[in-house]
Amino acid sequence: MAAEPLPTPQAGSPAAPRLSPWEVVQLARHPQRPKAPDFILGLVTDFVEVHGDRLFRDDPALLAGLGWFEGQPVAVVGPYKGRDTRENLAHNFGMPNPEGYRKALRVMKLAEKFGYPVLSFVDTPAAFPGDEAEERGQAQAIARNIMEMSTLRTPILVVITGEGGSGGALALGVGDAVLMLQHAIYTVIPPEGCAAILWRDASRAQEAAEALRLTAEDLAALGVVDEIVPEPEGGAHRDPDAAVGAVREPLHRHLMALREIPLERLPALRYERYRRMGRQVESLSRG
């Protein structure tokens, strides 16, 4: 298993006011927040981007490649959210199509072949909700990634850096260690969508954000996230370099801990990790 989870760090100075979940959502979506390319170029040296799913096309919403992290060869994947409109239009706002997930899977299988660890930097509003995405099997692509990641015989380290948007995030988010930035979110549905469905009123997103328990602190308490990576005071966008840098030590520490485990043992441990997730009661009277 990954290293022992650390206690949740305090936000900024001790006097820093506690943010509401809705404020955290705003920070997680902040346009100036460091994005996948910042994390990858900041942490991975000699990065070589690779392209294409070999089936349909190259998805610009999904960044994938090979490089070195702390002297070790790694494979890297991450949805490409832009920092401005131009970048966002070029990269579909970080919302992959099926070919994006299939590209990521191709690179992860490549990593498995050589025993390279996989680093996944997750920041995506959702899998792209498009008609062609459905035609090409968006659900199948996500399901396939989730299943393959559960059995991949190489370490997978996931960092939720911004928005962890539902199945589209989990398709890159099944791992041996899952880290999460302090003001990132991870949710089964965006708060706006949740409010629209539950109360037929998307403007009640603020309430939904509270109810969904989507903050790093909540997810650590639920056992979904192993460690929270503190952000610079005021949020990652205030000092992107420092925010990226803060990921290095915990990521390296988890990687070294996973390196101790024989590769063929990893899938079983990963299975146990996800097998435990969820809460229920079991009454013997009916069983």
Add this chain to the structure above:
Amino acid sequence: MSPWLRRPKYTSPQRREMPSGLWAKCPRCQRLIYQKELERNLQVCPRCGYHHRLSAPERIAITLDPGSFVEFDAGLTSVDPLGFVGYAEKLEEARRRTGRAEAAVTGVGTVHGFRTVVAVLDFPFMGGSMGSVVGEKVARAAERALQQGLPLVTFSASGGARMQEGALALMQLAKTSAAVARLHQERLPYISVMCDPTTGGVTASFAFLGDLILAEPGALIGFAGRRVIEQTIGRRLPETFQTAEFCLEHGLIDMIVPRDQMRAQLGRLLRFFGAPRAAQAEPA
């Protein structure tokens, strides 16, 4: 347009209209059908062929050999892990209305004498949504199939992950997919049947991971919601979008099987995959 492909109009997505209990109204052709006739016809409209949605017990009753079903984990019940506003009440209401504990019924039984583990999602129970209990039941069903060397057959009918359980519901995609992966690794057959509707997180996990994927005619099958897609792309989508027929055409599923042929088809496939025969097999 083929009558299969016309979208039914539900006033409430979960309720089958049954005025006075004697007559049922077809949500697609809007005609009244004598309840008895509908039952004889496996809840398929004799006029327009619309496959009415079935509860999990109804599905089990028409699919498995009579008396063969033994349920697993009936005592697994949901808690309200997030303290989500209104969830406890919704659960209570669903339990009261359906008389069941959760949105999945799992167990072991025979189809045409072939032993198989089955997991059936129950759409009337909170839209068949997958929270911790549904995920746990599906995972345990897969694990039981593994232990006993049996095939797994799932029937999906679900709106997706249960948002009232937040990220824990999302994690059930990983839990169920990982459990199904083990069946594949141990070379045990897994047949996924998608019924109306199979959407969201259930499609993005075990439902799309079958060795073979079957669907009922006209079933709605898709990941993202139609309205969300229409808003995103800025145009209306055809009625046929995200139907079983659409999925077949795009290569996403293996076959469409009308309800009156489902049992025979499953029996044929289970036989092909070498499912063990029950001791006292009853060829139907």
